[in-house]
Amino acid sequence: MKITVVGAGAVGATCADNIIRRELAEEVVLLDIKEGLSEGKALDMFQTATLCGFDTKITGSTNDYAKTAGSGVVVITSGIPRKPGMTREDLIGTNANIVRGVTENILKHSPEAIIIIVSNPMDTMTQLALQASGLPKNRIIGMGGILDSARFKTYLSLAMDCPPNDIHGAVIGGHGDTTMIPLTRLATRNGVPVSQFLDAETLQKVAADTMVGGATLTKLIGTSAWYAPGAAVAELVESIVRDQKHIFPCCVALNGEYGQSDICLGVPVVIGKTGWEQIIDYKLTDEEQATFNKSAEAVRNMNEVLKTL
Numbered sequence: 052m053k054i055t056v057v058g059a060g061a062v063g064a065t066c067a068d069n070i071i072r073r074e075l076a077e078e079v080v081l082l083d084i085k086e087g088l089s090e091g092k093a094l095d096m097f098q099t100a101t102l103c104g105f106d107t108k109i110t111g112s113t114n115d116y117a118k119t120a121g122s123g124v125v126v127i128t129s130g131i132p133r134k135p136g137m138t139r140e141d142l143i144g145t146n147a148n149i150v151r152g153v154t155e156n157i158l159k160h161s162p163e164a165i166i167i168i169v170s171n172p173m174d175t176m177t178q179l180a181l182q183a184s185g186l187p188k189n190r191i192i193g194m195g196g197i198l199d200s201a202r203f204k205t206y207l208s209l210a211m212d213c214p215p216n217d218i219h220g221a222v223i224g225g226h227g228d229t230t231m232i233p234l235t236r237l238a239t240r241n242g243v244p245v246s247q248f249l250d251a252e253t254l255q256k257v258a259a260d261t262m263v264g265g266a267t268l269t270k271l272i273g274t275s276a277w278y279a280p281g282a283a284v285a286e287l288v289e290s291i292v293r294d295q296k297h298i299f300p301c302c303v304a305l306n307g308e309y310g311q312s313d314i315c316l317g318v319p320v321v322i323g324k325t326g327w328e329q330i331i332d333y334k335l336t337d338e339e340q341a342t343f344n345k346s347a348e349a350v351r352n353m354n355e356v357l358k359t360l
């Protein structure tokens with residue numbers, strides 16, 4: 052299996068690093084438009100092979116898509132990140148053209164690929180990739196919910212002073228500061244509802260912190276995050292290439308599920324070797340469903356902007 056990561060910036064490089072360390076492919080190709088950047092980062096990463104104990108080969112490519120030919124999975128991270136004070140949606144003008152062009156180039160050389168969209172605003176970029184590629188919907192997956200859920204679980208573990216891996220929880224809806232939906236009702240600590248450990252006010256704060264998790268990091272760092280985003284992508288890639296059938300919240304095309312159609316939005320899906328294989332019904336309460344509908348409306352409005360670009 053060959054895996055391509057487009058964009059050798061902070062997220063793309065971290066994602067590639069996680070993929071090779073987990074040996075998820077025989078070969079990883081890192082592609083960027085900046086001359087030498089991907090070749091340099093790939094060589095640097097490959098020089099960790101004997102130090103970290105992996106044999107996956109990684110090479111770089113300056114915008115030569117022939118080198119990506121035959122990829123089974125392609126991760127698109129190319130595009131600008133936000134700066135403090137910006138929303139992800141502010142990036143649409145620049146990133147839509149980048150994601151459209153990259154998707155078209157990828158398909159010329161890897162027509163069978165499963166495509167993972169990371170570039171922001173991710174929900175709208177996933178919709179764009181679905182339209183631009185014409186691929187079956189199960190092969191287009193937006194990554195945002197795995198990251199948001201990891202942040203949710205981290206904040207819950209900090210609030211309870213317990214190990215993060217004892218927590219289960221999911222964030223669905225859009226990958227935006229106001230559109231994501233941390234499902235507090237369903238979160239558990241080793242099977243026990245988190246509401247048995249935390250009062251309503253604390254749970255509300257955890258949910259609010261989760262929603263602005265990316266903005267908080269952007270303010271601290273001066274650009275957006277990459278360690279957890281890169282690891283979250285690798286988790287998704289692993290479930291595809293090892294056919295693990297994990298349930299992850301991912302941005303996928305809805306056709307009536309969760310009461311929405313003609314939109315890509317974050318819902319729990321089974322991830323295996325054919326991409327996203329099944330949408331799981333969390334059976335939302337009326338209140339959760341109303342929040343989900345509001346999230347869909349906001350993402351739909353952003354998708355409309357695509358028509359003007």
Ligand SMILES: NC(=O)c1ccc[n+]([C@@H]2O[C@H](COP(=O)([O-])OP(=O)(O)OC[C@H]3O[C@@H](n4cnc5c(N)ncnc54)[C@H](O)[C@@H]3O)[C@@H](O)[C@H]2O)c1
Pocket residue numbers: 057058059060061062063082083084085088128129130131132133139142146149152153168169170171172173194195198226274275276277280
């Ligand atoms: N979905 C998520 O959970 C999530 C998480 C983190 C970041 N992001 C998004 O990922 C994107 C990348 O973030 P970053 O921090 O890595 O940014 P970055 O600036 O560090 O890297 C982006 C890279 O894309 C490259 N690039 C631009 N146009 C290209 C093209 N046409 N072809 C190939 N490469 C191209 C740039 O040269 C640059 O190296 C941003 O849009 C960011 O908002 C999404």
Ligand SMILES: O=C(O)C[C@H](O)C(=O)O
Pocket residue numbers: 132133139171198226264265266269275276280
């Ligand atoms: O916050 C951002 O702009 C980047 C990314 O979507 C994130 O959540 O870290």
